[in-house]
Amino acid sequence: MTETQPSNDHAGKMLTEAAVDGLLLDFFRLEVPATALSQPPTRPTAAVSSVTAVRPPEHLAKRLAVAVSLTVLPLCLLLMFAGDHRPQSGSGIAEKQNTQAASDSEQLLPVSSVPDAKKAAVPVDENGLLLQETEQIQLNPEK
Amino acid sequence: MTDSQPEQIEAFYRAHSRELWALFYSMCNDPERAHDAVQEAFVRLYDYHGQPVRDLKAWLLRVGQNWLRDAARRKSNSVRLLPGLDDHTSSSLTADQKMQLSERQRQIRGALQQLNEDDRRVLVMKYSMDWSSAQMATVMDCSAAAVDMRLSRARRRLAEILNEQGFCND
Numbered sequence: 001m002t003e004t005q006p007s008n009d010h011a012g013k014m015l016t017e018a019a020v021d022g023l024l025l026d027f028f029r030l031e032v033p034a035t036a037l038s039q040p041p042t043r044p045t046a047a048v049s050s051v052t053a054v055r056p057p058e059h060l061a062k063r064l065a066v067a068v069s070l071t072v073l074p075l076c077l078l079l080m081f082a083g084d085h086r087p088q089s090g091s092g093i094a095e096k097q098n099t100q101a102a103s104d105s106e107q108l109l110p111v112s113s114v115p116d117a118k119k120a121a122v123p124v125d126e127n128g129l130l131l132q133e134t135e136q137i138q139l140n141p142e143k
Numbered sequence: 144m145t146d147s148q149p150e151q152i153e154a155f156y157r158a159h160s161r162e163l164w165a166l167f168y169s170m171c172n173d174p175e176r177a178h179d180a181v182q183e184a185f186v187r188l189y190d191y192h193g194q195p196v197r198d199l200k201a202w203l204l205r206v207g208q209n210w211l212r213d214a215a216r217r218k219s220n221s222v223r224l225l226p227g228l229d230d231h232t233s234s235s236l237t238a239d240q241k242m243q244l245s246e247r248q249r250q251i252r253g254a255l256q257q258l259n260e261d262d263r264r265v266l267v268m269k270y271s272m273d274w275s276s277a278q279m280a281t282v283m284d285c286s287a288a289a290v291d292m293r294l295s296r297a298r299r300r301l302a303e304i305l306n307e308q309g310f311c312n313d
Contacts, residue, residue: 015302028270033178040156041182
Protein backbone atom coordinates (compact mmCIF):
# COMPACT_ATOMS: atom_id res chain seq x y z
CA MET A 1 0.00 0.00 0.00
CA THR A 2 1.66 3.15 -1.12
CA GLU A 3 -1.21 5.61 -1.10
CA THR A 4 -3.30 7.03 1.66
CA GLN A 5 -6.94 6.14 1.09
CA PRO A 6 -9.43 8.99 0.96
CA SER A 7 -11.80 8.79 3.88
CA ASN A 8 -13.37 12.13 4.67
CA ASP A 9 -14.57 15.44 3.25
CA HIS A 10 -11.07 16.34 2.15
CA ALA A 11 -10.96 13.16 0.08
CA GLY A 12 -10.16 14.92 -3.17
CA LYS A 13 -7.20 16.71 -1.57
CA MET A 14 -5.77 13.88 0.48
CA LEU A 15 -2.01 13.68 0.10
CA THR A 16 -0.52 10.61 -1.47
CA GLU A 17 3.04 9.38 -1.18
CA ALA A 18 3.69 10.66 -4.69
CA ALA A 19 2.32 14.07 -3.78
CA VAL A 20 4.53 14.14 -0.72
CA ASP A 21 7.50 13.51 -3.00
CA GLY A 22 6.81 16.69 -4.96
CA LEU A 23 5.92 18.56 -1.82
CA LEU A 24 9.24 17.71 -0.19
CA LEU A 25 11.20 18.70 -3.29
CA ASP A 26 9.59 22.15 -3.21
CA PHE A 27 9.92 22.35 0.55
CA PHE A 28 13.64 21.67 0.66
CA ARG A 29 14.30 23.92 -2.31
CA LEU A 30 13.17 26.79 -0.08
CA GLU A 31 14.44 25.35 3.18
CA VAL A 32 18.12 24.90 2.31
CA PRO A 33 19.99 28.19 2.72
CA ALA A 34 21.80 27.64 -0.58
CA THR A 35 23.39 31.07 -0.79
CA ALA A 36 24.60 31.03 2.77
CA LEU A 37 26.05 27.53 2.47
CA SER A 38 28.12 28.53 -0.53
CA GLN A 39 30.05 31.02 1.59
CA PRO A 40 32.57 29.61 4.04
CA PRO A 41 32.55 31.24 7.45
CA THR A 42 35.01 34.08 7.70
CA ARG A 43 38.04 33.47 9.79
CA PRO A 44 38.75 36.02 12.53
CA THR A 45 40.39 38.93 10.75
CA ALA A 46 43.48 40.96 11.56
CA ALA A 47 41.30 43.61 13.16
CA VAL A 48 39.92 41.06 15.53
CA SER A 49 43.32 39.61 16.31
CA SER A 50 44.66 43.08 17.08
CA VAL A 51 41.90 43.45 19.62
CA THR A 52 42.80 40.14 21.17
CA ALA A 53 46.45 41.17 21.14
CA VAL A 54 45.60 44.16 23.31
CA ARG A 55 43.72 42.02 25.77
CA PRO A 56 46.55 40.13 27.49
CA PRO A 57 48.14 43.22 29.18
CA GLU A 58 44.68 44.31 30.29
CA HIS A 59 44.06 40.91 31.72
CA LEU A 60 47.47 40.88 33.37
CA ALA A 61 46.80 44.25 34.98
CA LYS A 62 43.46 43.04 36.26
CA ARG A 63 44.97 39.84 37.56
CA LEU A 64 47.74 41.79 39.29
CA ALA A 65 45.23 44.12 40.90
CA VAL A 66 43.19 41.19 42.13
CA ALA A 67 46.28 39.42 43.45
CA VAL A 68 47.43 42.54 45.34
CA SER A 69 43.94 43.04 46.74
CA LEU A 70 43.75 39.46 47.86
CA THR A 71 47.13 39.78 49.58
CA VAL A 72 46.54 43.12 51.25
CA LEU A 73 42.97 42.57 52.35
CA PRO A 74 43.69 39.64 54.70
CA LEU A 75 46.59 41.57 56.22
CA CYS A 76 44.35 44.57 56.86
CA LEU A 77 41.70 42.34 58.34
CA LEU A 78 44.30 40.63 60.52
CA LEU A 79 45.59 43.95 61.82
CA MET A 80 42.08 45.22 62.46
CA PHE A 81 41.17 42.01 64.21
CA ALA A 82 44.27 42.07 66.39
CA GLY A 83 43.78 45.75 67.23
CA ASP A 84 40.17 45.25 68.22
CA HIS A 85 40.74 42.17 70.30
CA ARG A 86 43.90 42.98 72.31
CA PRO A 87 42.22 45.05 75.10
CA GLN A 88 39.30 42.69 75.30
CA SER A 89 41.30 39.61 76.19
CA GLY A 90 40.97 38.37 79.81
CA SER A 91 44.62 38.80 80.74
CA GLY A 92 44.63 42.24 79.14
CA ILE A 93 41.77 43.44 81.30
CA ALA A 94 43.33 42.05 84.47
CA GLU A 95 46.64 43.66 83.59
CA LYS A 96 44.94 46.99 82.98
CA GLN A 97 43.08 46.78 86.30
CA ASN A 98 46.27 45.94 88.15
CA THR A 99 48.13 48.83 86.54
CA GLN A 100 45.32 51.22 87.44
CA ALA A 101 45.20 49.99 91.04
CA ALA A 102 48.92 50.38 91.39
CA SER A 103 48.90 53.90 90.07
CA ASP A 104 45.94 54.76 92.32
CA SER A 105 47.71 53.43 95.39
CA GLU A 106 50.85 55.35 94.51
CA GLN A 107 48.85 58.55 94.24
CA LEU A 108 47.06 57.91 97.57
CA LEU A 109 50.11 56.95 99.58
CA PRO A 110 51.14 60.41 100.79
CA VAL A 111 47.74 61.03 102.33
CA SER A 112 46.83 57.50 103.36
CA SER A 113 46.74 56.36 106.99
CA VAL A 114 47.98 52.97 106.03
CA PRO A 115 51.55 52.62 107.25
CA ASP A 116 54.17 52.23 104.61
CA ALA A 117 57.71 51.90 105.83
CA LYS A 118 59.30 53.20 102.74
CA LYS A 119 57.06 56.18 102.32
CA ALA A 120 56.77 56.75 106.07
CA ALA A 121 60.51 57.39 106.28
CA VAL A 122 60.32 60.23 103.81
CA PRO A 123 60.15 63.75 105.36
CA VAL A 124 56.94 65.46 104.53
CA ASP A 125 57.95 68.99 105.52
CA GLU A 126 61.01 71.18 105.62
CA ASN A 127 61.61 70.49 109.34
CA GLY A 128 62.26 66.83 108.67
CA LEU A 129 58.93 65.58 110.02
CA LEU A 130 58.34 62.00 108.96
CA LEU A 131 55.02 60.68 107.80
CA GLN A 132 54.78 58.18 110.69
CA GLU A 133 55.36 61.04 113.12
CA THR A 134 52.40 62.89 111.69
CA GLU A 135 50.13 60.28 113.28
CA GLN A 136 51.29 61.29 116.73
CA ILE A 137 50.42 64.91 116.26
CA GLN A 138 47.48 65.89 118.37
CA LEU A 139 45.06 67.95 116.45
CA ASN A 140 43.27 69.04 119.62
CA PRO A 141 45.98 70.29 122.00
CA GLU A 142 45.29 69.93 125.73
CA LYS A 143 44.01 72.98 127.34
CA MET B 144 44.11 17.33 10.03
CA THR B 145 45.22 20.05 12.40
CA ASP B 146 46.27 23.67 11.99
CA SER B 147 44.50 23.41 8.66
CA GLN B 148 45.18 26.00 6.03
CA PRO B 149 42.24 28.31 5.36
CA GLU B 150 42.20 27.14 1.74
CA GLN B 151 41.83 23.52 2.84
CA ILE B 152 39.03 24.40 5.21
CA GLU B 153 37.22 26.42 2.58
CA ALA B 154 37.50 23.56 0.11
CA PHE B 155 36.15 21.16 2.70
CA TYR B 156 33.36 23.60 3.45
CA ARG B 157 32.30 23.78 -0.20
CA ALA B 158 32.34 20.02 -0.47
CA HIS B 159 30.56 19.11 2.74
CA SER B 160 28.67 22.06 4.22
CA ARG B 161 25.40 21.06 2.58
CA GLU B 162 25.67 17.52 3.89
CA LEU B 163 26.45 18.77 7.38
CA TRP B 164 23.54 21.18 7.16
CA ALA B 165 21.21 18.30 6.23
CA LEU B 166 22.38 16.23 9.17
CA PHE B 167 22.02 19.14 11.57
CA TYR B 168 18.65 19.99 10.08
CA SER B 169 17.41 16.45 10.65
CA MET B 170 18.34 16.94 14.30
CA CYS B 171 16.89 20.38 14.97
CA ASN B 172 14.32 20.85 12.20
CA ASP B 173 15.27 24.50 11.94
CA PRO B 174 17.03 25.59 8.71
CA GLU B 175 18.70 28.64 10.19
CA ARG B 176 19.83 26.93 13.34
CA ALA B 177 21.26 24.09 11.26
CA HIS B 178 23.12 26.66 9.18
CA ASP B 179 24.41 28.33 12.34
CA ALA B 180 25.64 24.95 13.55
CA VAL B 181 27.58 24.46 10.30
CA GLN B 182 29.13 27.92 10.60
CA GLU B 183 29.98 27.41 14.25
CA ALA B 184 31.63 24.07 13.57
CA PHE B 185 33.85 25.55 10.85
CA VAL B 186 34.72 28.64 12.88
CA ARG B 187 35.89 26.35 15.67
CA LEU B 188 37.88 24.36 13.16
CA TYR B 189 39.70 27.55 12.17
CA ASP B 190 40.72 28.08 15.77
CA TYR B 191 41.47 24.46 16.56
CA HIS B 192 45.11 23.74 17.38
CA GLY B 193 44.76 20.48 19.29
CA GLN B 194 45.44 16.87 18.43
CA PRO B 195 45.30 15.93 14.75
CA VAL B 196 41.76 15.24 13.57
CA ARG B 197 41.53 11.93 11.74
CA ASP B 198 37.93 12.19 10.56
CA LEU B 199 37.21 15.84 9.91
CA LYS B 200 33.56 15.34 9.02
CA ALA B 201 32.91 13.41 12.23
CA TRP B 202 34.72 16.13 14.20
CA LEU B 203 32.62 18.87 12.63
CA LEU B 204 29.48 16.84 13.18
CA ARG B 205 30.27 16.40 16.86
CA VAL B 206 31.07 20.10 17.34
CA GLY B 207 27.88 21.13 15.54
CA GLN B 208 25.82 18.62 17.50
CA ASN B 209 27.16 19.96 20.79
CA TRP B 210 26.44 23.49 19.67
CA LEU B 211 22.88 22.52 18.74
CA ARG B 212 22.39 20.89 22.12
CA ASP B 213 23.59 24.04 23.88
CA ALA B 214 21.41 26.19 21.65
CA ALA B 215 18.38 24.04 22.46
CA ARG B 216 19.16 24.43 26.16
CA ARG B 217 19.33 28.20 25.80
CA LYS B 218 15.98 28.07 24.05
CA SER B 219 16.62 31.25 22.17
CA ASN B 220 13.42 31.05 20.23
CA SER B 221 13.52 34.39 18.58
CA VAL B 222 10.65 35.01 16.23
CA ARG B 223 11.78 34.94 12.63
CA LEU B 224 9.47 35.97 9.90
CA LEU B 225 9.64 33.94 6.71
CA PRO B 226 12.88 32.15 7.58
CA GLY B 227 15.04 31.61 4.54
CA LEU B 228 12.41 32.55 2.03
CA ASP B 229 14.03 35.79 1.02
CA ASP B 230 17.06 33.84 -0.20
CA HIS B 231 14.97 31.98 -2.72
CA THR B 232 11.83 33.83 -3.62
CA SER B 233 11.95 36.66 -6.04
CA SER B 234 10.32 40.00 -5.48
CA SER B 235 7.65 38.92 -7.97
CA LEU B 236 5.77 37.28 -5.10
CA THR B 237 3.28 39.46 -3.30
CA ALA B 238 3.36 39.75 0.46
CA ASP B 239 0.25 37.55 0.57
CA GLN B 240 1.86 34.83 -1.47
CA LYS B 241 4.96 34.98 0.68
CA MET B 242 2.84 34.58 3.78
CA GLN B 243 1.08 31.56 2.27
CA LEU B 244 4.38 30.04 1.30
CA SER B 245 5.75 30.67 4.75
CA GLU B 246 2.73 29.01 6.36
CA ARG B 247 3.09 26.02 4.06
CA GLN B 248 6.76 25.67 4.99
CA ARG B 249 5.86 25.93 8.66
CA GLN B 250 3.26 23.16 8.37
CA ILE B 251 5.61 20.77 6.61
CA ARG B 252 8.37 21.59 9.07
CA GLY B 253 5.98 20.79 11.90
CA ALA B 254 5.02 17.50 10.28
CA LEU B 255 8.67 16.55 9.79
CA GLN B 256 9.23 17.29 13.45
CA GLN B 257 6.71 14.59 14.33
CA LEU B 258 8.57 11.88 12.44
CA ASN B 259 11.14 9.83 14.27
CA GLU B 260 14.74 10.89 13.68
CA ASP B 261 15.61 8.06 11.28
CA ASP B 262 12.63 8.79 9.04
CA ARG B 263 13.35 12.50 9.13
CA ARG B 264 17.03 11.97 8.33
CA VAL B 265 16.33 9.79 5.31
CA LEU B 266 13.91 12.38 3.91
CA VAL B 267 16.33 15.23 4.56
CA MET B 268 19.19 13.42 2.84
CA LYS B 269 17.04 12.47 -0.10
CA TYR B 270 15.35 15.80 -0.72
CA SER B 271 17.84 18.38 0.50
CA MET B 272 20.90 16.74 -1.01
CA ASP B 273 19.37 14.66 -3.75
CA TRP B 274 21.37 11.64 -2.67
CA SER B 275 20.83 8.25 -4.27
CA SER B 276 19.71 5.31 -2.19
CA ALA B 277 23.21 3.84 -2.53
CA GLN B 278 24.83 7.00 -1.10
CA MET B 279 22.39 7.06 1.79
CA ALA B 280 22.96 3.37 2.40
CA THR B 281 26.67 4.06 2.94
CA VAL B 282 25.96 6.77 5.50
CA MET B 283 23.19 4.85 7.23
CA ASP B 284 25.11 1.59 7.19
CA CYS B 285 22.35 -0.46 5.60
CA SER B 286 21.38 -1.74 2.16
CA ALA B 287 19.96 0.44 -0.62
CA ALA B 288 16.77 -1.63 -0.51
CA ALA B 289 16.41 -0.88 3.18
CA VAL B 290 16.86 2.83 2.44
CA ASP B 291 14.11 2.67 -0.20
CA MET B 292 11.76 0.97 2.24
CA ARG B 293 12.52 3.54 4.90
CA LEU B 294 12.00 6.36 2.41
CA SER B 295 8.64 5.02 1.37
CA ARG B 296 7.55 4.53 4.96
CA ALA B 297 8.68 8.04 5.92
CA ARG B 298 6.78 9.61 3.03
CA ARG B 299 3.61 7.70 3.93
CA ARG B 300 3.91 8.70 7.55
CA LEU B 301 4.44 12.33 6.57
CA ALA B 302 1.37 12.22 4.32
CA GLU B 303 -0.68 10.85 7.23
CA ILE B 304 0.49 13.59 9.54
CA LEU B 305 -0.21 16.33 7.01
CA ASN B 306 -3.65 14.88 6.25
CA GLU B 307 -4.45 14.76 9.96
CA GLN B 308 -3.50 18.42 10.16
CA GLY B 309 -5.83 19.23 7.25
CA PHE B 310 -2.93 20.31 5.09
CA CYS B 311 -4.19 21.73 1.81
CA ASN B 312 -1.93 21.00 -1.14
CA ASP B 313 -3.18 23.53 -3.68
